[in-house]
Amino acid sequence: MKLYDLEPSGNCYKVRLLASLMQIDVELEAVDFLEGAHKRSPVIDLNPWGQVPVLVDGEVVLRDSQAILVYLARQYGGHAWWPEGAAQQGEVMQWLSTAANEVQNGPGAARLVDKFSAPLNKPQALAVNDGILPLLEAHLSQHDWLALGRPTIADIAVFPYVALAHEGGIDLSSYTSILSWFERIKGLDNFIPMSGI
Amino acid sequence: MKLYDLEPSGNCYKVRLLASLMQIDVELEAVDFLEGAHKRSPVIDLNPWGQVPVLVDGEVVLRDSQAILVYLARQYGGHAWWPEGAAQQGEVMQWLSTAANEVQNGPGAARLVDKFSAPLNKPQALAVNDGILPLLEAHLSQHDWLALGRPTIADIAVFPYVALAHEGGIDLSSYTSILSWFERIKGLDNFIPMSGI
Incomplete structure (x- = not known):
């Protein structure tokens, strides 16, 4: 592969x-x-x-x-990271869409502008970011993981560009539940980092 | 429900x-x-x-x-609209991401600006649109349906905001494979329209 x-x-x-x-x-x-x-x-x-x-x-x-x-x-992976049932797949899928849209076009796009001079609209990226981070914080203040009460591909899809947000000039220090979630992900067996994380 | x-x-x-x-x-x-x-x-x-x-x-x-x-x-729906196997789910999932990101933020956003005066960046929406429509056209020039050779939720997810693109000032007349795909979707049993489609 x-x-x-x-x-x-x-x-x-x-x-x-x-x-x-x-x-x-x-x-x-x-x-x-x-x-x-x-x-x-x-x-x-x-x-x-x-x-x-x-x-x-x-x-x-x-x-x-x-x-x-x-x-x-x-x-x-069997059903460890991506579940089998309809309601469970729907719950995870919500966050895959969030990763593809708001996370990519919010903190992800802000980083592309700052770090790689991408020709994207930084104010619009920050507006998307300012919409999504409070929703993520509120969810994670009530849940250890994004879906199903356990680590799934929902977490893996959303994590990278949120954890790299600082490279787009975004300050996460007030988002304490997001920061705690980062630590839970980093504590998973066989976690690997990348530059910036 | x-x-x-x-x-x-x-x-x-x-x-x-x-x-x-x-x-x-x-x-x-x-x-x-x-x-x-x-x-x-x-x-x-x-x-x-x-x-x-x-x-x-x-x-x-x-x-x-x-x-x-x-x-x-x-x-x-059993496996009629959303398949069971890994490769098949991956194939459909590609288009669910496209729906959540490029289709939403391209033709979808252009329409929101023109029809509902949404405070979004129209040039950026048109740039996203101009990236995605040729890829969709090229794919549909080789395939009757977006994935698996049959109608799936990939088609249902991508179709609406492409079919509504004219409400964002986007001319689809040169995208003949996309237009043919619209007709195939509209010909499905129990198809329903919406205003603008």
């Missing part, structure tokens, strides 16, 4: 993190982003979107980090 | 559409958005995010339209 990977990408990191937590062997293929390798063969052939991560596992080729988390959890 | 609903919301429509296609009875509770009812009890108690749709089915309470699609499909 091969992951087309970029070290500073929070979306790639979430795949590396779940693979480590599940103790799955994944071969990392570093994609030279600055050289535009994500817009050329072989990456563009595997993912016309020209983005990483891309996972290749035999015949299976997947773009989108949330989709890769669902695949890895379902294929190799 | 009750859906807290707003007629012109594409996210609410996708839930109504799947329920109709699956022939599930859902009681619609209209939320008076202009009066701010989504920010008050009972909606805000069910969904602290203050958004619709919200689905209540017995003990199950779900926000986020993609999560509701997964729940309804899994709970009431």
Whole structure:
């Protein structure tokens, strides 16, 4: 199984993190982003979107980090990280959407502007961030984990760009429940960090 | 089962559409958005995010339209609309992320600006739109349906805000494969429209 990977990408990191937590062997293929390798063969052939991560596992080729988390959890994790029942899948899925939308476009986008000079609208990113962090804080003040009372791919999907928010100039110090949740995630067996986390 | 609903919301429509296609009875509770009812009890108690749709089915309470699609499909649809296998779930999940992110923040946001004077950045919405529509067109030029070679919740999640793009000033006339896909969706048994579609 091969992951087309970029070290500073929070979306790639979430795949590396779940693979480590599940103790799955994944071969990392570093994609030279600055050289535009994500817009050329072989990456563009595997993912016309020209983005990483891309996972290749035999015949299976997947773009989108949330989709890769669902695949890895379902294929190799029983029901530990991605549940089986309808209500439980719905509960986790809510947070996969949050990861794909508000977390990506809030703290994730703010970081892309500050750290990589991405041509995105920083005020809009901060407005999205200011909407989502209080909701996340309120939820985590009542729950140890985002869904199901235990670690799931909901946590793995949302964690990276929230934990990297400081690289977008976002101060998390008043979000004490979010900070406690970071520590619970970091305390999981086989947790791995990335630069900035 | 009750859906807290707003007629012109594409996210609410996708839930109504799947329920109709699956022939599930859902009681619609209209939320008076202009009066701010989504920010008050009972909606805000069910969904602290203050958004619709919200689905209540017995003990199950779900926000986020993609999560509701997964729940309804899994709970009431066997594997017709949401598959069982890891690779298949991953394939569909890619498009649920696309719906939550690029489709929502591209054509969806452009429409919110034009039709409802939402305080969003229209040029950024159009830039997201201009990124996603060619990828969707290219995919649909090779595939009748977004995933698995058959209609799934991937189609139901992505369809509404693409089909409503004209209300955001977006011209789809050159996207002939997208337009053909619209017709396939509209031809499904028990399809229902919404205003603008």
